[in-house]
Amino acid sequence: MTLQPVTRAEFEEGLREDGIQQPEFHPAPVQGDGGIAKRAASLLGSSVADCRSSLECGFFNSPANVLQEVVYTLEYMAAEGIKRETHRKELVRIGRKAITALGEAAQ
Numbered sequence: 001m002t003l004q005p006v007t008r009a010e011f012e013e014g015l016r017e018d019g020i021q022q023p024e025f026h027p028a029p030v031q032g033d034g035g036i037a038k039r040a041a042s043l044l045g046s047s048v049a050d051c052r053s054s055l056e057c058g059f060f061n062s063p064a065n066v067l068q069e070v071v072y073t074l075e076y077m078a079a080e081g082i083k084r085e086t087h088r089k090e091l092v093r094i095g096r097k098a099i100t101a102l103g104e105a106a107q
Contacts, residue, residue: 039069040076048086055094059101067098 006014043051059066070091077088
């Protein structure tokens with residue numbers, strides 16, 4: 001048996017012929033007491049610079065909390081369908097910085 005490369009369209013057509021449904025992504029609502037959604041909304045309601053400075057204020061004390069806020073905010077954006085590319089890129093950048101800080105602290 002040999003494997004042949006196929007395009008995405010051919011792959012999906014094969015799945016349809018076999019009656020296999022591919023799962024669709026449905027973001028789950030952000031869990032919590034509402035304070036998480038409020039915090040995410042306040043970060044997204046501000047400018048990118050304000051969002052960055054708000055998250056970096058607690059960065060040196062607890063990068064784990066900053067990473068958690070970044071994750072919750074990105075989940076909130078997905079659940080609500082918010083498409084703010086500059087905020088998303090900045091959140092990812094801060095998340096990477098927090099992961100790096102956590103990794104260096106463990107050494």
